[in-house]
Amino acid sequence: MTERRAPSTARRSERARVAILEAAYDLLLDEGFLAMTIEGIAAKAGVGKQTIYRWWPSKSAVVFDAALHAGEQAADSGGLPDTGDLEADLRLVLHAIVDELRDERRSAAQRTIMVESMHDDELAEKVVEHILRPQLELTKDRLRSAVRAGQLDRDTDIDTLPDALYGPIFYRWMLRTQPLTHAFADQILGTTLGVHKVNQRARQGESG
Template sequence: MSRQTAPDPSRRSQQSRAAILAAAADLVSEVGFAKLTIEKIAARAGVGKQTIYRWWPSKGAVVFDAFLAVSEDASGSLALPDTGDLAADLRAVLRPTADELTDPAFDNTGRGLISEYLVDPDLLREYRERLLDPLLEVTRDRLRSARTAGQLPADTDLDLAVDLLYGPMYYRWLHGLGAVDHAYADRLVAAVLRALGATDGAADGAPDGG
């Protein structure tokens, strides 16, 4: 007589959580952030609303986790290359950033999440701790390495440098001021390195095609 194994509650919870995140990612692409509701996510995932609220306090929190799950699957671990060619290494992070910002699925999600960050301090803190701050820190580390190597002046303000790299791109995307593409990313890297007083070798690396 075979012995039946009791269902594993943790496995069931993991499956429900994955279904919720997948439903949120699909729905925000289909209907947009503004029209997305917890009820729609629950119906698509096949769970009750209370199951969602057990893990997330708001629609924005669910969508943010769904966005992170998709981003991690697509890009893997967060890191910048350190090849010795500072311009090329910065292009290697700004070009994918441009691609992400101009992806139609991200555009709706990103703008919706920004509106949530402005009114939800807890969600803003999550965004800072889990996404923005790690990105800025790895970029700061790469610039610090270049400063140590003499490619940037010894008094380079690294906080200002990362603001100069990412700020214009997000400003241009958010306000629809023009193309956010590889060509713009390359021009931005060159302009920032010139403004920082990078050595010729660091500032003038010729971008590869694209």
């Protein structure tokens, strides 16, 4: 007789976890953060409410992990492109960010998380640790590569340059002061990198 193995508890738990994350993200997009409930997430995922509370302390915690899971599923790679053309590589990244923020459903989910993080310190720490800091560090790595290649001035402030690139885009997105477009991203990119290219040319002139 063929021995029948009992289903793996770890496998069942992982299936339940994924079902909860996907259910939470779907409800976030369809109903919004305020309207959705832990009970609704549990019903949609086909699990008990206590199963959710065993892994997450609050609705905001499960919603954050749900959004993070959705982002990980959509991610193509672990780093920024490095073709040797810094401006082209950063333009590709900025355009992708603009496209994501212009997606009505995904933008609403991200806006909810950002707003909630303003009065939830634990959620704010998660946003910085798992979303903002990784993106900033990847950008800094790409900028360091450009410095080594002689495309940026050696004195370029690698720590603040990413803020100059991303800050205006998220400012316009959050406050909706004007439409968020690829052209706006290109303008920010050209202005930001142009300053450092001018500095580099000036230094070359001084040394000559």
